[in-house]
Amino acid sequence: AALTAITATAGSAEITLRAASLFDENHAYTKTLREFERLVGEAYGDEISFEMHLNGELGDESDFVTFLQQGVAIDYAVMAPSNMAVFAPSIPLMDMPFLFRDLDHWNAVLSSDVLKPLEDKLYEAADIKVIGYAGGGTRNLASAEPITNMDELGGHKMRVMGAPIQAKIFSAITAAPSAIAYNEVYNAIQTGVIAGFENEAASIQNLKFYEVAPNITLTKHAITVRPLVMSGKTFRKLPEDLQAIVLEAGLAAGAAGREIESSEDALKLQQMADAGQITVSEFAQRDKLLELSIPVQDAYAAELGATDLLTAIRAK
Amino acid sequence: MIVSTGLACAILVGGFLMLVILRVPVAFALGLATMPLVVLDLRLTPFILLDRMFQSYNSFILLAVPFFLLAANLMNSGKITDRLITLAREMTGWMPGGLGHVNVMVSMMFAGISGSSTADAAGCGKILIPAMQREGFDTRFSVAITACSSVMGVIIPPSILMVVWGGVMQISVGALFLAGAIPGMLIGFALLSTVFVYAKVYNYPVAGRPTLSSFWTAFRGSILALLTPVFVVGGIIGGVVTPTESAIIAAGYAMILGLFVYRTVSFRDLGHIFYDTGRFASISLFAIGTATAFGWLLAFYKVPRLIVEMLTQLNAGPFETMLIIALLFLLFGLFIDAIPTIIILGTVLMPVAAAADIHPVVFAMIGIISLAFGLVTPPYGLCLLISASIGGLNVIQVIRDVVIILIPMLIILILVMLFPEIALWLPRMLLPSSL
Amino acid sequence: MIGTILERVCLGLRVLIGVLTFALAIPVAAQVLARYTGIIPVYLWTEELATFIFVWVVMIGSMIAVWDNTHFNVEVIPEAKSALGALIQQGLVLVLIIIFGVFFAWYGVEYTKFGAIQNSVMLRANMAWTHISVPIAGAGWAVFAAYRLSELFKTYRLQRSAAQ
Ligand code: NA
Numbered sequence A: 001a002a003l004t005a006i007t008a009t010a011g012s013a014e015i016t017l018r019a020a021s022l023f024d025e026n027h028a029y030t031k032t033l034r035e036f037e038r039l040v041g042e043a044y045g046d047e048i049s050f051e052m053h054l055n056g057e058l059g060d061e062s063d064f065v066t067f068l069q070q071g072v073a074i075d076y077a078v079m080a081p082s083n084m085a086v087f088a089p090s091i092p093l094m095d096m097p098f099l100f101r102d103l104d105h106w107n108a109v110l111s112s113d114v115l116k117p118l119e120d121k122l123y124e125a126a127d128i129k130v131i132g133y134a135g136g137g138t139r140n141l142a143s144a145e146p147i148t149n150m151d152e153l154g155g156h157k158m159r160v161m162g163a164p165i166q167a168k169i170f171s172a173i174t175a176a177p178s179a180i181a182y183n184e185v186y187n188a189i190q191t192g193v194i195a196g197f198e199n200e201a202a203s204i205q206n207l208k209f210y211e212v213a214p215n216i217t218l219t220k221h222a223i224t225v226r227p228l229v230m231s232g233k234t235f236r237k238l239p240e241d242l243q244a245i246v247l248e249a250g251l252a253a254g255a256a257g258r259e260i261e262s263s264e265d266a267l268k269l270q271q272m273a274d275a276g277q278i279t280v281s282e283f284a285q286r287d288k289l290l291e292l293s294i295p296v297q298d299a300y301a302a303e304l305g306a307t308d309l310l311t312a313i314r315a316k
Numbered sequence B: 001m002i003v004s005t006g007l008a009c010a011i012l013v014g015g016f017l018m019l020v021i022l023r024v025p026v027a028f029a030l031g032l033a034t035m036p037l038v039v040l041d042l043r044l045t046p047f048i049l050l051d052r053m054f055q056s057y058n059s060f061i062l063l064a065v066p067f068f069l070l071a072a073n074l075m076n077s078g079k080i081t082d083r084l085i086t087l088a089r090e091m092t093g094w095m096p097g098g099l100g101h102v103n104v105m106v107s108m109m110f111a112g113i114s115g116s117s118t119a120d121a122a123g124c125g126k127i128l129i130p131a132m133q134r135e136g137f138d139t140r141f142s143v144a145i146t147a148c149s150s151v152m153g154v155i156i157p158p159s160i161l162m163v164v165w166g167g168v169m170q171i172s173v174g175a176l177f178l179a180g181a182i183p184g185m186l187i188g189f190a191l192l193s194t195v196f197v198y199a200k201v202y203n204y205p206v207a208g209r210p211t212l213s214s215f216w217t218a219f220r221g222s223i224l225a226l227l228t229p230v231f232v233v234g235g236i237i238g239g240v241v242t243p244t245e246s247a248i249i250a251a252g253y254a255m256i257l258g259l260f261v262y263r264t265v266s267f268r269d270l271g272h273i274f275y276d277t278g279r280f281a282s283i284s285l286f287a288i289g290t291a292t293a294f295g296w297l298l299a300f301y302k303v304p305r306l307i308v309e310m311l312t313q314l315n316a317g318p319f320e321t322m323l324i325i326a327l328l329f330l331l332f333g334l335f336i337d338a339i340p341t342i343i344i345l346g347t348v349l350m351p352v353a354a355a356a357d358i359h360p361v362v363f364a365m366i367g368i369i370s371l372a373f374g375l376v377t378p379p380y381g382l383c384l385l386i387s388a389s390i391g392g393l394n395v396i397q398v399i400r401d402v403v404i405i406l407i408p409m410l411i412i413l414i415l416v417m418l419f420p421e422i423a424l425w426l427p428r429m430l431l432p433s434s435l
Numbered sequence C: 001m002i003g004t005i006l007e008r009v010c011l012g013l014r015v016l017i018g019v020l021t022f023a024l025a026i027p028v029a030a031q032v033l034a035r036y037t038g039i040i041p042v043y044l045w046t047e048e049l050a051t052f053i054f055v056w057v058v059m060i061g062s063m064i065a066v067w068d069n070t071h072f073n074v075e076v077i078p079e080a081k082s083a084l085g086a087l088i089q090q091g092l093v094l095v096l097i098i099i100f101g102v103f104f105a106w107y108g109v110e111y112t113k114f115g116a117i118q119n120s121v122m123l124r125a126n127m128a129w130t131h132i133s134v135p136i137a138g139a140g141w142a143v144f145a146a147y148r149l150s151e152l153f154k155t156y157r158l159q160r161s162a163a164q
């Protein structure tokens, strides 16, 4: 019952849509949500208003998934696909490591409808509707000591995100993925329980991870895909004209968000480098990493019955 | 209906207070107070109450709670606590008010081993409160000093609260542990002075005079136990374990001591110890769950944000900001457990502290010390509730003594605000990279 | 009769919480060991298993504490002296716990269904196995508190007939 039709005076019904973000106004996801508000507001007029909870005050992204599934507290959000894996294990496939060749490939995939099978799966399993795609952070290795070649990567104890495909791929490229909760990562690297992790520039900057892991290796192993999602329960209650507006605004806001984040990403790396917070280095044998990860990707897609999808993504 | 912030606040806080006054257990009072809102407000459903509570346990950091409690229970069952009391008696028993000093001293040592204050209040209180009663101490004073001294448990490392704080706010738990040591000990000395004054006023007895050989025996008897903080803090700083995992080191070490070194714990006892730990941990964790749901609703109605907006408008300097932060933590500590307060209030105040140029470690110490005081302030002060029940008293009967004993402790808190170096010096010496 | 059965149920819960608390240490110890020895091929399942056990420990403990009446409360107003006063004072608390328990049990069924459509990421375990602890705990509080309430009435009647 998150969506509320307040029967206001003079018979006009006002709709309020609520969003939540983990971050403050400066973050690309929040900006994406604001852009969505602006676009929908412009197209639909005065009968709609918006509310947003910032800074994760309502919980983390996995909580948002719960709220959206139930249609309670919030109506839409931007989030990492891995948070929806509990409902449909194939969802994290959309931004698994080494999936995209480069930004152009990534943009081509997200501007097309090639991910439609995953969207349908999510709608069916979790009643969550993908209305656009934000994202655009490039994930790199961050470590206490420099990791620049295959030798240094071998056995490198690193924290990976909580999805099996992540652990599998990083094992395949000879690193040693480790079990550490995200809110213990900072302390674990600082004390040497693990030697590093992988993340995008914005997180490294916002959460001050550079203090403990100042060596950034440009493995560019993932370009993030962050679906802009709406609760199915909310969406079906909207009047038909508004549904159309929402879908259109979702696509446009997602594209705008991608533009913002992918351009900010390089900027943030540069800022941190200029401030002497990080040392950036290339990875000598990036081709080798790709080569090692492809069989794992194939096996994973086969296991999920998503071989065709993987082929389609690669063909874009 | 859409419930307004004002009405929501009134229902939550008013409902909670009313239920607590009716003697509804605090954990249930927190949950019951949220019920009208999740039913009434159109934007919410009862699902949210269940889910927020359930998800609060879905946190790896909170596992430190049962493990630190396990370590403390092993110490209590393995008579390690008795050894510490013997040593404390040798060290401070000869002073006027002997057992009172012993009570403080043993809590200081216990604090270095355990991350939990409640286990200290329960373990030491069970032995020392009856002993103090026998030797003519006023029961109210015995209960109050037991409760107040147990708060050192979460200020002197290791500390459950610091593990949670470090995890939630991304600061080094190693640094927090080191930062807590000196303020914690200062609070201990403040307590010893208070006992001294009490002893002079009420003419309390000494508890025997030590000889060099009796001291040596007592020292040898407890030295292995006293080494625990070295392993726990060392394990974290040395990078062997994460802070949460360090709790299992404390428990493992206490188990080895009890089973194999002192042989005061049998494998048969272990069943009981695990049962007691699970049961007690779940009582406080259950309250953390309902408090988290309660706090989530406050956040949903944007109450914390309003508080922060008011604070930023005040444009206060660092010291004033620190005072306000301490007051807010003390205020929350009156009603809810420390861990949900860190999650609800700590995260909201972090930017306020940063804006006022307060060092994150100092901010953490102010928060943790204030929350530790919340352990002895009614209506919801677990350590006070535990000690009072051991002494067979009502919380109301001991308030006066608690307030008197708290005043010198509050002065230490203010000293930490005035001279942040008290907290920062040790981490700066031993772990400069973390500051 | 009912009292004996409930006592047995609670004894079972006590044994269970002891075993689970012990079991809690295993995945966490395994996590540390795996990192240093690589013996256990872990893909982060240790954390998942630990939190699953943890949820059950808390929920079972909360039920035991209702039976034992050991949840912490605050004694702001003095204990009622008269038999009727005690009945009202303690009875009201029990009624409120029953309400909360029924609320949890009722909506907990929905919550379990919500768990049933999810599988944990690492162990691929159906989440209903943990979510069902919610309605079970709710029912446990309600049943235990209801029995305590019936005992309270019994005591009151005995006291009243003794006074006459
Ligand atoms: Na401690």
Ligand code: NA
Pocket (backbone or CB within 6 Å): B103, B104, B106, B107, B124, B145, B146, B147, B149, B150
């Ligand atoms: Na004490």
